[in-house]
Amino acid sequence: MSGEWTEKLPEAARDYVSGRRLDEVECIVPDIAGVARGKAMPAFKFEHQKSFFLPTSIFLQTITGEWADAPKGEDEYKEPDMTLVPDFTTATAAPWTADITLQIIHDALDQKGDPVPTAPRNVLKHVLGLYAAEGWRPVVAPEMEFFFVAPNLDPNMPVQPPMGRSGRRAAAKQAYSMSAVDEYGKVIDDIYDFAEAMGLEIDGILQEGGAGQVEINLAHGNPVDLADHIFYFKRMIREAALRHQCFATFMAKPIEGEPGSAMHIHHSVVDIATGRNIFSDEQGRETPAFLHFIAGMQTHLPAAVALLAPYVNSYRRYVPDFAAPINLEWGRDNRTTGLRVPISGPEARRVENRLAGMDCNPYLGLAASLACGYLGLKEGKAPRPECTVNAYMGADELPLNLSDAIDLLEEDAALVEVLGPDFVALYASVKRHEYKEFQQVISPWEREHLLLNV
Template sequence: MTKTITADDIRKSVADHDVRFLRLAFTDINGKLKAVEVPNSQLEKVLSNDIRFDGSSIDGFVRLEESDMVLYPDFSTWAVLPWSDSQGGKIGSLTCSVHTTDGEPFAGDPRNNLKRVLAEMKDMGFSDFDIGFEAEFHLLKLDSNNDWTTQVPDHDSYFDMNSDDESARCRRDIVETLESIGFEVEAAHHEVGDGQQEIDFKFDNALTTADRVQTFKMVVREVARKHNLFATFMAKPLQNQPGNGMHTNMSLFKNGKNAFYSKDNEYHLSDTALYFLNGILSHARAITAVANPTVNSYKRLIPGYEAPVYISWAAKNRSPLVRVPSAEEVNTRLEMRSADPTANPYLLLAACLTAGLDGIKQQQQPMAPITSNVFNMSEEEREAKGIKPLPSTLHNAITAFKADKLIQSALGSRLSKSFISSKELEWAQYTQTVSDWERQRYMEY
C-alpha cells in the first residue's frame, strides 16, 4: 500500500540524488498529464503548497477572471525520474491536487473529485476501493523527422517470445524504469496486435492507482523515444488490428477484508459484489462516455475483436462487459473490460465507484450471467436475455451521460458541464472533418 513520505524525506532525496528540477504534475479533464517545472531553489515553496499557476488555459479549469490556481503535492507520489537534465542533474516528480488561492480543493480538478467520491465510500463503511488497471499500448516506428508512423517494429502476437527485437528491448527498458521509481511490475508481454504491448503493475487503492497510470503512460512514452519508437495509448491506432483497452479490476474492502468475496455464493461473489455489479450494468451506457471518451474509442468497441459491445456479465466468458476472474479471496474482483487508456482515470474510477455504491444502496441483483458468446447471439436472443448494446459513437455516449443524473453526480456539476462541453465540441469537429476514406469513395459521384 501507499508508503509514508515526509517533507524531510523529500529534502534528503533532492540532496542525495542531485535533483535540479521539480516536476509538479496534475491532470486536466481530458486525462492529459500537465506539469509545472521549477528549479530546486523553489523546494520549500513546493513543500508548503506555495506554487501557483494560471489555470485559465487548462481544459476544464477556470475562466480568466479566476485563473490563479495553487498546487498541493501529494508527498507519497515523490519519485526521482531516471533521466537527467542537460547538466546531468536529476528531475524529481510529485503528483498534485489543484486548490484555489484560499486553500479549498478546486472542484474542477479530476483528482480532487475522486477523493470526494472516495470519502462518500468511506461514509458507507468501506475502507478501500482497490484497482488494477491493464493499460495496453502500441509501439510504432518514427520517420526521419522523428514523427510517428503507422509502421510497427514487430508482427508478434499474444505472449510471443522474441527476446531481441525492438519491441522486446523497449518493453524491458520500460519495466526497469518503472521499477526504479517504485512500481512493482507483475507482468510484461506482447499483446494480440502487431506492435501491441501490455505491462501490468500491482493493484492498489484507487487514488494511488490513478496516479500511477498517469505516471506509467509518461514513462512509456519517454522510454519509447529513447528507442526511436513512438508509444500510443490511442484506442484504435491501426485499422484491422486489435485496439488498446484498459481493463479495470475493482474490489471493495471493509474491515481489512474483501467485501466482494463470499465462500458460499456462486462465483464466490458476495451480495455486496452483485449489488455493485448491478450498479455498473445499470449505468453502463453513461459510464461509457467517461470510459471511452474519444471519437476513436468507438472504433475499438465493435464486433469481431475482444472488446465488449453489449451490457452483460460472466465468469469465464470474455465477451461481456464485466467478467469475474477466477481468484482467491483477497483478489476477488470485477473486471470491466470496456474502458480504454484514453480515459481520464480519476473520472473513470469516480463514475464506476458511484454507480457501484448506488447499486449497493438499491440492493438489486444483476441480470443472469451469460455463458455463451454474446457476439454469436441473434438480436432476438440478446433481447430475450435483456442484453442491451453499449453506445456505438461518442455522440450516443454523451447523450446517455446527459440523461444519467447519477453519473453526472459522480463528476460533480462543474466537471460534468466541462466534460459535456469538451466532448460535444470534439464530436462537432469530427462530423465536420472530411476524411481520405470519404474522398476515395465519393469524389467521382
C-alpha cells in the same frame, strides 16, 4: 535540499537523489485528458515555495489545444487561479531527463482551500469519499494495453508497426509470445529500469494480439495511487520508446485492422472495519453486495462510457466480435462479456470492467467505473442472469459515438451527482468542443469514395 523537505519524499525518490545534486522539480497536475500540466522550477526555488498558482482554465483545454466554453457562461467565468499544493507521497524520479529531476503531483485547491471539483484527481477522491462514508474501501487493479509503433511524422499517413531487432516489422497475432516481446526488448529493459528508479511496481509484461501491442499489469491497490502510477507510466513509456526510434501510443485504435488497446479494471470492495472483501461471505460464497455491484455497472455504464471512451477514435475499439466486448453482460471466466468475474479465491473475488479504453484519463476512468459500482451498492438491484455463452454475438448495448455518449452521461442524474455536477458540465463542454472540431475534418475515406462518385 533541506532535511525537512527530503524526509517527505518516498524512499525511491530519496534513493534517486541521494548523493546527487537535485537540479529541477516538475510541479504537475493531470488535466482532463490526463496530460501533465504545470511548471518546472529549480530545486532551490521549489524548496522555499509551499504552493503556486495556475488558472482553472487548464481543465477547459481540449486535446487539440483549443478552449471549450466555461459551463456557467462566458460572462461569469473570469479564469480564476487555483492553488497547487505538492502531494509529497507522489514524488518520483524523471529518469529520462539529462539532469536530476523529480516529478510531484499537486493537489488542486480553490482560493478557500477546498478541492477544485473539476480536477480529475479530485473527482476520483470524491468518489472514494462516498465509499468511505459507507465504511467501504475500493481496491482496483488496472491492466495497461498500448502499442509500440514506427515513428509517424505525417498525420495523413497510416500508423505502422515498429521495426524489431530482427530488422522486420513487429508481427500481429502473436499473443503471449516471448520472442515477440524480445523484438523490442531494449525498450522493455528501459521501462523496467525507469520503473525501478521511479518506485513503480510492474506485476507483469506480455505480448498482446496486435502488431507491437504490449500489456503491462499493475498490482492491486488504492485507486488514487494506481491512477497516479498509470499517469506516470504513460509518460515514462513514451520516453523509453523515443530512446529507441519508435513511438509508444495509448490511442484506443491506432492501426486499422488490429485490436484496440483497453484498460481493463478489476474491482473489489473491502469493509474498513473488518478488512474483509464484501463480495464474499464468511463461507466464501458470493454476497448480495457482489451482485448489486454488477447491477450498478449494468445500469450506469452506458452513461459512464463518455469517460471510459473519451475520443472519437475510442469508438473504433467497439467492433463486434473483435476482441473488445460491447455489451453489459456478466459472466464467470468469460472474456466475451463486458463484465468478467475472473477465477479467484473468496478473498480476491472481483469484477473486471473490460469496456474502458487505454486512452481514458486514468483518474476519470477509475472514478466512473467505481461510481457505477457504488450506485449499484446503494440501489440494491439484482443484475441480469449470468451470460454463459459467447456474448460477442449479442446485441450492442453501448453508445457507438462520442456525441451519443455525452448525451447519456448528462441524462444519468444519479451518476452526475456522484461524479459532481460541476465536473460533468465542464467535461461535457470539453468533449462537445472536441467532437465539433472532428466533424469539420474531411477524411481520406471521404475523398477516396465520394469525391468523384457521388
